[in-house]
Amino acid sequence: MASGHIPEATVARLPVYLRSLGELAASGASTTSSDVLAELAGVNAAKVRKDLSYLGTHGTRGVGYDVRHLVFEVSQALGVANTWPVVVCGLGNLGRALAKHTGFTERGFPVVAAIDVNPELVGRTVDGVPVHPPAALAEIVRTLGIAIGVVATPSAAAQGTADRLVAAGIRSILDFSPAVLSVPHYVEVRAVDLSTELQILGFHLQRDLPPLPPV
Amino acid sequence: MASGHIPEATVARLPVYLRSLGELAASGASTTSSDVLAELAGVNAAKVRKDLSYLGTHGTRGVGYDVRHLVFEVSQALGVANTWPVVVCGLGNLGRALAKHTGFTERGFPVVAAIDVNPELVGRTVDGVPVHPPAALAEIVRTLGIAIGVVATPSAAAQGTADRLVAAGIRSILDFSPAVLSVPHYVEVRAVDLSTELQILGFHLQRDLPPLPPV
DNA sequence: GCTTGTGAAGAGATTCACAGCA
DNA sequence: TGCTGTGAATCTCTTCACAAGC
Numbered sequence: 001m002a003s004g005h006i007p008e009a010t011v012a013r014l015p016v017y018l019r020s021l022g023e024l025a026a027s028g029a030s031t032t033s034s035d036v037l038a039e040l041a042g043v044n045a046a047k048v049r050k051d052l053s054y055l056g057t058h059g060t061r062g063v064g065y066d067v068r069h070l071v072f073e074v075s076q077a078l079g080v081a082n083t084w085p086v087v088v089c090g091l092g093n094l095g096r097a098l099a100k101h102t103g104f105t106e107r108g109f110p111v112v113a114a115i116d117v118n119p120e121l122v123g124r125t126v127d128g129v130p131v132h133p134p135a136a137l138a139e140i141v142r143t144l145g146i147a148i149g150v151v152a153t154p155s156a157a158a159q160g161t162a163d164r165l166v167a168a169g170i171r172s173i174l175d176f177s178p179a180v181l182s183v184p185h186y187v188e189v190r191a192v193d194l195s196t197e198l199q200i201l202g203f204h205l206q207r208d209l210p211p212l213p214p215v
Numbered sequence: 216m217a218s219g220h221i222p223e224a225t226v227a228r229l230p231v232y233l234r235s236l237g238e239l240a241a242s243g244a245s246t247t248s249s250d251v252l253a254e255l256a257g258v259n260a261a262k263v264r265k266d267l268s269y270l271g272t273h274g275t276r277g278v279g280y281d282v283r284h285l286v287f288e289v290s291q292a293l294g295v296a297n298t299w300p301v302v303v304c305g306l307g308n309l310g311r312a313l314a315k316h317t318g319f320t321e322r323g324f325p326v327v328a329a330i331d332v333n334p335e336l337v338g339r340t341v342d343g344v345p346v347h348p349p350a351a352l353a354e355i356v357r358t359l360g361i362a363i364g365v366v367a368t369p370s371a372a373a374q375g376t377a378d379r380l381v382a383a384g385i386r387s388i389l390d391f392s393p394a395v396l397s398v399p400h401y402v403e404v405r406a407v408d409l410s411t412e413l414q415i416l417g418f419h420l421q422r423d424l425p426p427l428p429p430v
Numbered sequence: 431g432c433t434t435g436t437g438a439a440g441a442g443a444t445t446c447a448c449a450g451c452a
Numbered sequence: 453t454g455c456t457g458t459g460a461a462t463c464t465c466t467t468c469a470c471a472a473g474c
Contacts, residue, residue, distance in 0.1 A: 062455050064456080080417070096312070103393070171420070174409075195319065198319065201299075204387065206297055276435080277434075
């Protein structure tokens with residue numbers, strides 16, 4: 001199948017496949033199967049095959065997939081050859097951790113700037129990342145070619161920060177605040193809400209653990 | 216409709232509704248509608264009504280929902296009255312940020328202990344959270360009644376950490392490592408992979424921005 | 431009037447199961 | 453023989469559209 005349109009659910013799994021393939025390559029495997037890849041990625045084999053079919057990939061029936069070729073195809077689809085510079089907004093606990101996080105740069109998402117309202121931070125660097133005031137956003141987005149904004153501010157400041165990111169031309173936002181951001185339709189927001197995740201876990205704990213409390 | 220079974224997709228939205236209802240209550244509203252709630256939660260009104268119908272809730276036709284009553288019902292469904300103590304494993308940048316994060320305690324997920332392999336940290340406290348060695352896991356889970364384990368170790372250590380959490384009796388894991396954890400079926404894992412999120416944003420940037428590069 | 435609650439329709443994702451091919 | 457690629461079936465979630473009821 002041609003890669004005309006890849007379903008969202010598939011896109012969300014491609015990074016996992018890519019990482020799994022990396023492990024396989026590191027372990028010296030030159031060939032793999034949908035079964036093995038499924039095991040590594042934590043999904044089932046039919047899903048792996050269907051997902052890969054959207055990439056227009058061609059494994060070999062009776063044999064499997066060539067690891068190196070598959071890495072190439074998945075990388076291609078994800079566009080990992082591109083580099084998308086990131087700005088981190090808000091240098092609280094989480095923002096600082098994100099700014100320091102080296103894994104981003106390795107994957108093509110270098111944190112090239114940070115924004116904070118604290119005048120004591122502005123003008124300094126935090127782990128090599130220069131800190132700017134909010135007013136400087138539009139300019140640094142332009143001069144540094146920033147493509148993605150990370151919102152790590154307190155939730156009260158999140159919407160204002162998002163507005164400023166959008167005004168500065170950013171079209172992709174990763175939001176760590178608990179707030180629901182309101183942005184134009186052409187801006188993509190991915191929300192990572194840690195409290196929500198915990199509450200979902202809590203829901204299932206509550207459901208599964210007690211075999212119904214006695215009256 | 217009775218709350219016999221709530222779809223996963225609905226469960227994942229309940230925390231968002233709860234937060235939105237909190238904002239409404241804070242702004243003094245005593246009544247609301249599926250429209251208003253939808254706007255605040257960033258979804259559409261039909262979804263709100265369908266979701267709430269799973270809770271067996273009763274709004275008033277022609278009027279809307281009583282905010283206070285709805286807060287009660289959603290809270291009830293999520294079990295937010297419960298407190299689920301959390302242990303954070305791995306005190307790198309991210310782990311430390313999570314340990315310091317006060318929002319968790321407020322929502323019923325107090326971080327009561329941390330685990331790290333670094334002997335210089337063990338025995339000390341990080342922002343009031345006592346640090347234990349990995350070997351102490353089973354004991355602190357038992358004595359502190361820990362329900363949820365957060366994996367914030369380097370990815371190489373993630374599976375081992377998960378194994379130890381499971382052995383210690385933990386059934387709910389929030390995983391921040393890029394690794395896919397392999398756990399028994401009765402253990403629920405929620406993975407929050409920051410690089411994956413960025414790669415998904417990158418995929419769409421690649422797709423949407425260039426109107427196809429010229430040959 | 432206005433807004434909920436919900437069957438029914440629609441869209442999307444997953445899984446099945448097997449034909450096709452090395 | 454063994455594994456891929458994929459239509460068809462199934463399941464899940466979303467959206468529609470309207471009757472029910474304040």
